[in-house]
Amino acid sequence: MNELATMLVLAQSADGYRLSAGGWVVMILSVGFVTLLLAWCIWKVLATPGETNKLHAQADIDPHDADAE
Amino acid sequence: MTDLTKPRESWGTRLGVIMAVMGSAVGLGNFLRFPGLAAKYEGGAFMIPYFVALFLLGLPLAWAEWAMGRYGGARGYNSTPGIFRAIWPRRFSPYVGVIGLLVPVGIYMYYVVLEAWCLAYAWFFLTGRMAGLGQVARLADGSINKQVFQDFFGSFIGSANDGDAMVLGGQTALTFLLICFLANFVLIYRGLSKGIEKFCLIAMPALVVCALLVLLRVLTLPWEKVNPALGFMWNPDVEGKSLLESLKNSKMWLEATSQIFFSLSVGFGIIITYASYLKREDDVALSSLTSCAGNEFCEVALGGLITIPAAFIFLGATAVAEVADSSFTLGFVTLPMVFESMPLGQFVGFLFFFLLFLAAITSSISMLQPAIALLEEGLGLNRKTSVAMLGFITLIGAMFVLYFSAGATALATFDFWVGTFFIFVLALFQTVLFGWVLGAEKGLAEIDRGAAIRIPRWIGYMLKYVSPAYLLVIFAGWIWQQWTTEEGNMIKAIFADRVVGLSVGFIVLVTVFFLFLIGQSVRRWTIRDHQRQEVSL
Numbered sequence: 352m353n354e355l356a357t358m359l360v361l362a363q364s365a366d367g368y369r370l371s372a373g374g375w376v377v378m379i380l381s382v383g384f385v386t387l388l389l390a391w392c393i394w395k396v397l398a399t400p401g402e403t404n405k406l407h408a409q410a411d412i413d414p415h416d417a418d419a420e
Numbered sequence: 421m422t423d424l425t426k427p428r429e430s431w432g433t434r435l436g437v438i439m440a441v442m443g444s445a446v447g448l449g450n451f452l453r454f455p456g457l458a459a460k461y462e463g464g465a466f467m468i469p470y471f472v473a474l475f476l477l478g479l480p481l482a483w484a485e486w487a488m489g490r491y492g493g494a495r496g497y498n499s500t501p502g503i504f505r506a507i508w509p510r511r512f513s514p515y516v517g518v519i520g521l522l523v524p525v526g527i528y529m530y531y532v533v534l535e536a537w538c539l540a541y542a543w544f545f546l547t548g549r550m551a552g553l554g555q556v557a558r559l560a561d562g563s564i565n566k567q568v569f570q571d572f573f574g575s576f577i578g579s580a581n582d583g584d585a586m587v588l589g590g591q592t593a594l595t596f597l598l599i600c601f602l603a604n605f606v607l608i609y610r611g612l613s614k615g616i617e618k619f620c621l622i623a624m625p626a627l628v629v630c631a632l633l634v635l636l637r638v639l640t641l642p643w644e645k646v647n648p649a650l651g652f653m654w655n656p657d658v659e660g661k662s663l664l665e666s667l668k669n670s671k672m673w674l675e676a677t678s679q680i681f682f683s684l685s686v687g688f689g690i691i692i693t694y695a696s697y698l699k700r701e702d703d704v705a706l707s708s709l710t711s712c713a714g715n716e717f718c719e720v721a722l723g724g725l726i727t728i729p730a731a732f733i734f735l736g737a738t739a740v741a742e743v744a745d746s747s748f749t750l751g752f753v754t755l756p757m758v759f760e761s762m763p764l765g766q767f768v769g770f771l772f773f774f775l776l777f778l779a780a781i782t783s784s785i786s787m788l789q790p791a792i793a794l795l796e797e798g799l800g801l802n803r804k805t806s807v808a809m810l811g812f813i814t815l816i817g818a819m820f821v822l823y824f825s826a827g828a829t830a831l832a833t834f835d836f837w838v839g840t841f842f843i844f845v846l847a848l849f850q851t852v853l854f855g856w857v858l859g860a861e862k863g864l865a866e867i868d869r870g871a872a873i874r875i876p877r878w879i880g881y882m883l884k885y886v887s888p889a890y891l892l893v894i895f896a897g898w899i900w901q902q903w904t905t906e907e908g909n910m911i912k913a914i915f916a917d918r919v920v921g922l923s924v925g926f927i928v929l930v931t932v933f934f935l936f937l938i939g940q941s942v943r944r945w946t947i948r949d950h951q952r953q954e955v956s957l
Contacts, residue, residue, distance in 0.1 A: 367658075368648040368737060374655035377464050381471065381654070385720045389442075389713040396438055396710060399872040405703035408441040408711055409685070409694040409786050414498070414793065 439625050441707060442714025446624060447783040448534050449683040450719040451631070451776060452751040455727030457679050459740045459750055463728060464656040465666035469676035474716070476890050478680040480883050481847055482712055483875060484854040485686060486704035487866040489695025491858065498696040499794035500689045501938045505945065508857045514942050519846040520689025521794060521934045524787040525810065526838030526927060527688070529817030530831045531784050532604060536596040537577065537752060538777035543591065545759070545770035554760035564757050566735050573752050578825035582919070585825045597822055600781075601815060607785055608792075609807045627775035630768060631722040634755070637762040638730050649729035652737055670897030671908060677894060678840035683719055684712055685783075687847035689790040696793075705871035727751050730758045749828060788814070791934070798941025813930065820926055824919045833923035836910055848891045855884030 370378075396402050458466045492503030500520025504513045544550045557568035577593055578584030585593040639646060657663040666672065681687040695704060731740045731754040740750070759769035788810050795806035824830035854863045860880030867875055902911050913920040 368651040368655065368732070370647050370651040371655050371657075373657065373663075374464055374651050377467055377656055378650065378654035381467055382721045382725070384471075385713070385716040388709075389717040392706070392710040392713045393438055395706060395872060399706075402703065402706065402872050403437040405701065405707075405870055405872075406437055406441060406710065407698060407702055407707050408445070409690060412694045412697050414694070414697050414789055 438710060438714075441710045442624065442718075445684065445711045445715035446627065446718045446779045447683075448531065448538070448776065448780050449679070450715065450723045451727060452534070453682060454679055454719050454723050455731070456750045457675055458653065458724065458728055459731060461669070461672045461675070462658045462661065462666050463653040465658070465663055466672060466676055467654070468656065468663075468667065469673045470679065473673075473677040473680040476882065477677060477847065477851075477887050478684050478686055479709070479712055480879050480887060481681075481686045481850060481854075482684055482691065482708045483705060483867050483879065484850060484863060484883055485691040486695045486698075486708045487863050488850070488854060488858065489692040490698045490700070490702070490704060491866050492692070493696030493698065494700065498693055498797055499941075500692055500790055501794060501941060502797055502945070503692055503696060504853065505942075507853055514938055514945075515935060516849050517689075518931060518934045518938055519842050519849070520692065521791045521938075522927070522931050523688050523838055523842050523846060524690050524790050525814060525934075526817070526834060526842070526930065527682075528784055528787040528814050530821045530834045530839075531780065531787065532600055532814070532818050533593075533597060533821050533831065535604075535777055535780040535784060536593060536600045538773050538780055539600055540576065540591065540593065540596040541752065541756065542770050542774035542777055543596070545756075545766055545773060548766065549591075550756055550760070550769060551766050553756075554765075557757075557760070564734065564760060566753070566757065569753050569757055573749070577749075577828065578822075579827060582824050582826045585822050586819075593822060593825075597818060600777075601811075601818060604781065604784055605807070605811050607781070608788055609804060609811070623775055623778045626771070627779060628718065628722070630772050630775060631718070631726060633768060634730075634758060634762075634772065635722060635726050638726055638733070638758060641733060645733050646729065649732035650725075652732045652740075653724060653728040670894060670901045673894045674844065674898045675840060677891075678843055681843045681847055682839055683715055685786075687843040687850065688787075689846065690786055692850075693790040693793050694786065701870040703871045704869075705867050705873050705875055709873070726758075727754060730754045734758070794934075794937060794941060798937065798944060800944070813933070817926065817930070820923070824923070826919070829917065829919040830923045833913075833920045834927070837924060837927055844891065844895065848888060848895070851883055851887040851891065855880070855888065860884045 396406060460466075488503060488507060492498070492506045495506040497503045497506045499517065501514035501517030504517045504520075507513075541550070544553075553568060553572055554564070557565045559565055574580065576585075578586070588594050588598075638649075652658075657666070685691055691708075698704065727750060728740070731750055734754055734757045755772070756769060759765035759772070762768065788807070791810050792803060792806045795801045795809065796803065801809075821830045821834060854860070858866075860883060863883070864875070864877065864880045902909055906912070910920075914924050915921060
């Protein structure tokens with residue numbers, strides 16, 4: 352009986368969080384923006400000749416000293 | 421590591437390069453810290469300061485750091501104190517660079533603890549311990565008892581009492597921490613990053629695929645469960661609290677800003693150090709943007725759609741906030757429950773936490789480079805001596821964080837002061853440095869050099885006027901909140917809570933040590949400058 356009551360309370364509180372129109376807008380804008388931005392970057396890198404030689408991340412940058420030892 | 425003068429055949433396809441750039445940015449912040457903060461600040465409302473910070477600070481400052489780093493590198497400096505000195509040749513400027521050493525080293529001290537948790541959870545999934553836990557937690561109606569997973573995690577990290585996690589031998593947090601620490605130390609000490617980089621070329625796409633699988637599992641749960649979970653994450657207003665009311669919380673703005681910085685590694689002193697090793701013709705504009713885009717995709721589209729909705733579905737709204745006692749802990753309770761309820765959960769769980777561990781280790785390796793750069797260029801030490809010295813300091817720090825495990829207080833304190841407050845201060849200084857000292861026009865010209873994209877000119881005005889003003893307003897708001905409220909008061913906690921006080925004391929000690937090293941470095945640089953002047957005369 353107690354469990355049932357707890358489940359009902361949980362169900363009610365969950366209903367209070369139903370995705371609102373504002374929630375849909377925030378979700379679509381947020382996820383859509385980051386996905387499109389990444390897609391555009393990938394396209395730009397692929398479409399620019401020689402770009403891969405000039406593109407770097409900290410993982411592939413040589414701090415020169417590492418090989419000195 | 422890659423020789424920047426050679427063509428990139430070793431990177432394979434162009435897509436491989438993109439994956440490497442993306443992978444470099446992905447870390448624990450995406451899947452653990454971001455969801456934890458979003459849960460703490462009512463999800464959807466948090467996204468507003470988050471995206472404002474991304475546009476006003478994150479992206480512009482990332483470009484600025486890459487540009488200032490390369491500018492300083494061209495003048496013979498690789499550490500933040502040295503680069504600041506090159507851009508702003510004043511007596512005090514190298515000393516401000518202490519924050520660029522303190523932040524990555526301080527974060528490393530608790531980041532390696534989190535890494536250990538990831539490795540441990542991967543091990544627990546691999547060896548079937550999690551499956552056993554799942555059987556215990558499975559209730560008669562097929563649902564999962566969250567308390568079992570919460571208790572297991574709490575017991576593993578020693579959240580009940582200080583010192584509980586300091587048990588050596590067996591599958592304890594200390595054992596995994598020592599393994600992680602040793603792995604980090606060997607990789608950095610011997611400069612063996614090359615192997616792990618190549619491994620990450622496969623591992624990072626695998627992490628994304630793995631996250632997509634988990635996302636699929638979460639979103640294909642019954643819609644009546646998924647809908648409110650998504651609502652919890654994305655609704656801009658919540659029951660009993662309007663959006664405006666949520667937005668009045670200046671600490672939320674501060675932490676959203678810090679999350680952008682933490683996640684993009686901006687204001688860390690890391691990008692600026694690594695960029696100093698780049699060549700003049702390298703493309704810092706697109707490198708930075710691609711890295712940020714990859715990071716944001718993993719954080720918002722994957723981290724945001726997985727951890728919080730999963731937490732809501734399995735734990736409920738109230739419990740989500742309770743579990744998120746530290747920003748990082750949420751994923752360790754909720755994700756195992758998701759894996760437990762999906763086909764091949766044991767394997768996917770192992771893969772996810774192991775890949776997360778790999779993502780973390782690539783990040784942590786880079787965290788010591790700013791301090792190594794100072795010890796080498798400022799004090800003339802070789803790499804191995806520098807790494808040994810830093811290894812000793814960070815080991816003490818990591819043990820400190822692990823020992824004061826009750827309520828994860830030390831971890832949360834380090835994360836706030838080093839991973840939020842000082843990142844913020846460094847970012848503020850860097851906007852001033854770029855916009856006012858180096859000059860926006862000169863700075864933009866540095867970003868443009870070798871770039872495939874031309875960033876909008878208004879980014880210069882943004883960095884000169886808007887970004888510092890925005891940072892100052894949030895900072896003033898936070899100070900006002902600290903002054904006027906008791907709840908969550910981080911300044912008063914220093915004097916009221918013994919562990920918080922000790923943690924801040926430890927941070928101060930490390931700062932003093934770095935200031936001493938900078939003083940010695942400045943002395944050497946000054947002598948070198950005089951000698952060069954004499955030669956030129």
